[in-house]
Amino acid sequence: MVTADWIYLVPLFPLMAFVVNLLWGARFLKNKAAWVSIAASVAACAVALPICVKVFGGARFSNEFVWLTIGSGTLRFGYLVDPLSASLLSMVTIVGTLIQIYAAGYMAGDPRFSRFFAYVSLFMFAMLTLTIANNFILFFMAWEIMGLCSYLLIGFYFEKTSAAKAGFKAFLTTRVGDVGFLIGMLTLFATLGTLDFSEINSLLTGTSQARLGINTGLLAMSALCIFCGTIGKSAQFPLHVWLPDAMEGPTPVSALIHAATMVAAGVFLIARSFVIFMAVPGTMPVVTTIGCVTAFMAAFIALTQTDIKRILAYSTISQLGYMVTALGMQGLGAGTFHLITHAFFKALLFLAAGSVIHGTHVQDIRQMGGLFKKMPHTALTFIIASLALAGVPPLSGFWSKDEILLTAFASGHSLVFWTLLLTAFMTAFYMFRLVFMTFFGKARDPKVHAHESPALMTLPLWALAVGAILLGIPGSPMTHHWFQRFLAHAIHHPEYHPSTFVMTCSVVAAISGIALAGIIYLKNIHWAEAIAKTFRPLYQLSFNKFYFDEIYSRYIIRPFNAVGAIFFKFDASIIDGAVNGAGTGSLWIGAVKNWIDQHIVDGLVNFMGTFTRLLNSIVKRLQTGFVQNYLLIAFLSFLVFIIWELKLI
Amino acid sequence: MNLIPLNHILIFSLALFGIGIYGILTRRNIIGILISIELVLNAANINLIAFSKTTSLSPETGLVFVLFVIAIAAITVAVGLAIVLALYRSRKTIFADEVHLLKW
Numbered sequence: 001m002v003t004a005d006w007i008y009l010v011p012l013f014p015l016m017a018f019v020v021n022l023l024w025g026a027r028f029l030k031n032k033a034a035w036v037s038i039a040a041s042v043a044a045c046a047v048a049l050p051i052c053v054k055v056f057g058g059a060r061f062s063n064e065f066v067w068l069t070i071g072s073g074t075l076r077f078g079y080l081v082d083p084l085s086a087s088l089l090s091m092v093t094i095v096g097t098l099i100q101i102y103a104a105g106y107m108a109g110d111p112r113f114s115r116f117f118a119y120v121s122l123f124m125f126a127m128l129t130l131t132i133a134n135n136f137i138l139f140f141m142a143w144e145i146m147g148l149c150s151y152l153l154i155g156f157y158f159e160k161t162s163a164a165k166a167g168f169k170a171f172l173t174t175r176v177g178d179v180g181f182l183i184g185m186l187t188l189f190a191t192l193g194t195l196d197f198s199e200i201n202s203l204l205t206g207t208s209q210a211r212l213g214i215n216t217g218l219l220a221m222s223a224l225c226i227f228c229g230t231i232g233k234s235a236q237f238p239l240h241v242w243l244p245d246a247m248e249g250p251t252p253v254s255a256l257i258h259a260a261t262m263v264a265a266g267v268f269l270i271a272r273s274f275v276i277f278m279a280v281p282g283t284m285p286v287v288t289t290i291g292c293v294t295a296f297m298a299a300f301i302a303l304t305q306t307d308i309k310r311i312l313a314y315s316t317i318s319q320l321g322y323m324v325t326a327l328g329m330q331g332l333g334a335g336t337f338h339l340i341t342h343a344f345f346k347a348l349l350f351l352a353a354g355s356v357i358h359g360t361h362v363q364d365i366r367q368m369g370g371l372f373k374k375m376p377h378t379a380l381t382f383i384i385a386s387l388a389l390a391g392v393p394p395l396s397g398f399w400s401k402d403e404i405l406l407t408a409f410a411s412g413h414s415l416v417f418w419t420l421l422l423t424a425f426m427t428a429f430y431m432f433r434l435v436f437m438t439f440f441g442k443a444r445d446p447k448v449h450a451h452e453s454p455a456l457m458t459l460p461l462w463a464l465a466v467g468a469i470l471l472g473i474p475g476s477p478m479t480h481h482w483f484q485r486f487l488a489h490a491i492h493h494p495e496y497h498p499s500t501f502v503m504t505c506s507v508v509a510a511i512s513g514i515a516l517a518g519i520i521y522l523k524n525i526h527w528a529e530a531i532a533k534t535f536r537p538l539y540q541l542s543f544n545k546f547y548f549d550e551i552y553s554r555y556i557i558r559p560f561n562a563v564g565a566i567f568f569k570f571d572a573s574i575i576d577g578a579v580n581g582a583g584t585g586s587l588w589i590g591a592v593k594n595w596i597d598q599h600i601v602d603g604l605v606n607f608m609g610t611f612t613r614l615l616n617s618i619v620k621r622l623q624t625g626f627v628q629n630y631l632l633i634a635f636l637s638f639l640v641f642i643i644w645e646l647k648l649i
Numbered sequence: 650m651n652l653i654p655l656n657h658i659l660i661f662s663l664a665l666f667g668i669g670i671y672g673i674l675t676r677r678n679i680i681g682i683l684i685s686i687e688l689v690l691n692a693a694n695i696n697l698i699a700f701s702k703t704t705s706l707s708p709e710t711g712l713v714f715v716l717f718v719i720a721i722a723a724i725t726v727a728v729g730l731a732i733v734l735a736l737y738r739s740r741k742t743i744f745a746d747e748v749h750l751l752k753w
Contacts, residue, residue: 625749628682632674 004061007079007132010048010089013040014124021121025114033114034104037121041097044128048093055086056486062134062198080134080197083487084271084336088264089131091340094467095260095347096124098460102351103252105456106358110250116156120256123149127261131268136185136195139272143181143233146262147174153257154249163248173242177232181269184225188276191218197272204275220280226273227287234266234320237294241548243317247309251354254309259316259346267323267339274332288328292416295321297546299426303433304532304542307363308353311434315389316346318423322404325416331407333484337475338400344467345388345397351461352382355453356438365437367445374450379439381461386435388468390428391510393503396472402498402506403475403484410496421509428513436521658699666692677744679736683729690722 017040025033051061064078081089100120107116123146130142148171155167189195191214192203203214230236235243246258257263270277270287277283295318302314319342326335355378356371357363372379388397401424408417452458475483477498520527532539544550622633642648665688672685694715701711737743 627745627748628674635670635674 004051004054004059004081005063006047007051007061007081010044010093010132011125011128013043013047014121014128016040017121018118018125021114021118025118026112029114031108031113033117034100034107037117037124038097038100038104040121041093041100041124044124045093045097048089048128051081052086052090055081055083064134064196075137076135076196077138078134079132081132084268085131087336087340087483087487088268089128091264091343092124092127092131092261095343095464096127096256098463099252099256099260099347099351100124102255102354102457102460103250105454106252106354107250112156116153116250119149119152119156120253123153123257123262127265130265134197136188136197139269140181140185143229143265143269144178146257146265147171147178147233150174150246150257150262153253154246156249156253160248166242166245166248170242170246173239174232177228177230177239180225180228180232184222184228187218187222187225191215191222200273201275204279214279216280219276220283223273223276223280223283224286226269226276227283227290230266230269230324231290232266233269234263234324235294235317236266236290236321236324237297238548240294240298240317241545241552244310244313244545247307247313251309251350251357254313255347255350255354258313259350260343263316263320264339264343267320267327267335270324270327271332271336271339274327277327278330284328284330286328288325288413288416291321291324291326291328292419293321294318295325295423296419296426297321299423299430300542301545302430303426304539306366308356308365308368308434308438309350309363311365311430312346312349312353315349315427315431318427319346319389322401322420322423325420326404326407329407329411329413329416331404331411333475333481333487334400334403334407336487337403337483341388341396341400341468341471341475344464344471345385345395348381348385348461348464348468349389351457351464352378352385355457355461356382356450358453358457359450362445365434368438368443369441369445370439370443371450372439375452377452377458377461381458381465382439383435384465385468386431388472390431390514391424391506392428392514393507394472394476396468396470398506398510399472399476402503403481405506406496406499406502409499409502421505424506425509425513428510429517432514432517433521436517440522441525652703655699655703658695662692662695662699665689665695677746679729679733679743679745682745683726683733686725686729687722690718690725694718 014037017037020036021029021033025036029036055061060083061081062079064076066074067077068075100117103116103120107113110116126142126145126149130139130146133139133142151167151171153167154170155164157163158167185195188200192200194200194203232239243258243263247254249258277287298314298317298321302311302318305311305314319338323335323338323342326338355375356368359375359378360368360371362368384395388395391398391401393399405417405420405424408414408420473479475481520531541547622629624630669685669688669690669692672688673682676682676685697711697714697718701708705711733743736748740748742748
């Protein structure tokens with residue numbers, strides 16, 4: 001029987017798959033690499049789901065072990081499976097497995113097939129670790145591994161310059177947020193003295209006495225810095241620029257990382273540290289504002305994009321904005337609910353889009369059209385997901401979006417409510433613009449020969465479609481908001497009664513958006529150009545994505561490059577100059593020393609030799625070799641000696 | 650009996666010694682040099698006999714010395730002549746100034 005401690009296996013399975021695929025994938029496994037990853041995912045599912053079911057039944061598991069002792073403090077790692085992580089865990093394992101099955105079909109024949117699955121498994125490992133982490137440090141580690149995977153997978157087709165650059169951009173942009181997150185984490189540790197989720201929870205929700213000693217200013221700062229992490233990872237304004245470019249990666253990656261799971265990690269981060277935001281209510285409006293601006297802006301940009309994946313990318317940003325807005329209005333349940341439902345239908349949208357790209361080999365919706373008959377499974381599932389995203393009842397997206405709108409309406413954020421409603425209208429419009437242009441009408445480009453994708457790809461689509469249809473039920477008024485109540489076990493947050501007014505507004509917005517898209521793109525396609533001409537500045541603004549890339553490039557990247565160039569000059573001229581000067585000086589001193597050595601030291605030695613030779617040339621004259629000379633000398637010396645001794649002179 | 654005064658004998662032996670030394674230093678022929686050495690030795694012998702006759706308490710002492718000197722002189726000549734012979738064989742010369750192997 002599965003016990004709670006088996007949860008350690010959940011991230012370990014994908015990690016093993018990663019190692020196996022990395023080491024033996026390219027050489028031995030080749031096309032079977034996908035099955036290793038899928039098997040690991042299924043195994044993770046098999047372990048995780050029973051545990052999640054127990055949690056849904058009211059249990060709550062946690063365990064930890066000491067990993068490192070620093071001085072008197074200990075660093076403990078462990079898992080925490082509470083309602084929040086159980087929801088995410090079940091979502092990640094199911095969606096992740098389905099996407100990997102799909103990827104086995106989509107990536108077939110790719111030269112780096114096994115490497116792709118190795119990366120995906122590494123990503124799954126990180127995401128699952130993050131989901132069940134019980135403290136910020138483990139959370140942050142997993143968070144960073146996901147950043148790495150994101151970089152590797154976006155730049156998977158690194159032969160393409162644009163893909164390599166997109167990977168680079170994603171990594172650097174999220175890095176900005178990550179630095180904020182790290183600072184926030186450290187500030188939090190300085191303030192509370194712990195990074196354990198449960199301990200933080202009990203510290204901040206405890207009696208007022210326990211909270212007296214806490215520095216609210218620092219806490220607010222840490223909350224905002226942690227929110228920076230969300231802004232980066234969940235592609236919120238103003239760091240959203242990486243996500244659309246991330247569409248350079250293979251489509252399953254877009255589905256897995258940039259729609260369903262990784263970007264959800266940012267929202268999950270807020271949900272995890274929700275008590276911190278609750279403890280300093282002043283931070284909430286910031287979160288709401290950022291989320292709301294993001295939701296509206298991204299939807300506005302999505303109106304005019306023409307790349308099928310880019311539209312979905314902006315739609316993802318917009319929906320993430322929804323979730324963040326909900327969390328900012330203390331709607332933990334609403335935000336998390338939307339996170340879960342969105343993961344299903346957005347993964348479905350991306351996979352269906354991938355299927356379209358797989359079948360047609362084009363990404364521009366202006367080249368598509370009339371694909372419904374050629375790829376019925378793809379088209380049907382895509383339409384189901386689009387309806388869910390647009391918020392048409394009774395699909396899942398309707399219930400979760402309705403919850404967010406209700407939270408905005410009932411908590412008195414009327415500006416937010418109307419903005420989100422307008423965004424919902426735009427969402428319905430651009431999604432059905434996409435649907436109508438892709439699947440209906442006449443084929444626009446005769447060069448495109450579409451065909452339905454293999455069953456390996458369409459089966460996961462249908463599985464996700466079931467999720468997209470049914471997943472709204474647990475959070476709908478029909479079950480008395482079971483999901484929200486379930487989450488509220490952990491944290492107290494306000495509950496609102498369902499409002500007919502909000503529902504009506506939401507449905508009207510969705511239906512009118514779809515209807516307008518139908519009128520323009522099915523019947524009167526020339527209207528689109530007319531409208532674009534009439535509202536030229538707005539159209540340009542949307543088409544050029546609010547000029548974010550241009551602004552960043554001009555005001556941030558270029559100054560940075562300029563500063564870099566200055567530092568390079570400084571380095572090249574002054575530092576290198578100093579080093580070179582030291583070198584030249586040493587050479588010069590060496591030359592002097594060489595001269596001294598050659599002329600003075602050697603001179604002395606040579607002089608000794610020469611002098612000896614000189615003396616020798618004088619003295620050696622005595623050495624005539626004639627015996628008689630020697631005798632003469634001896635005799636004369638003897639005489640001298642005699643004369644000397646006898647004192648004759 | 651009238652003895653020859655010691656001084657005369659000494660002057661004679663001095664003369665003999667001088668002739669011997671002169672011969673040693675000037676002769677080119679090694680055999681000549683050997684003969685001259687004999688003169689020097691005999692000058693010494695004369696001195697020894699003269700002193701033993703006149704001033705020594707026991708005259709035999711000087712005679713014994715002389716006998717030794719004569720013996721050694723004979724040996725010297727034998728060795729010297731052997732060297733000369735060897736030299737001649739290898740160098741084809743018995744002139745001292747043509748043999749200066751000890752030169753620098």
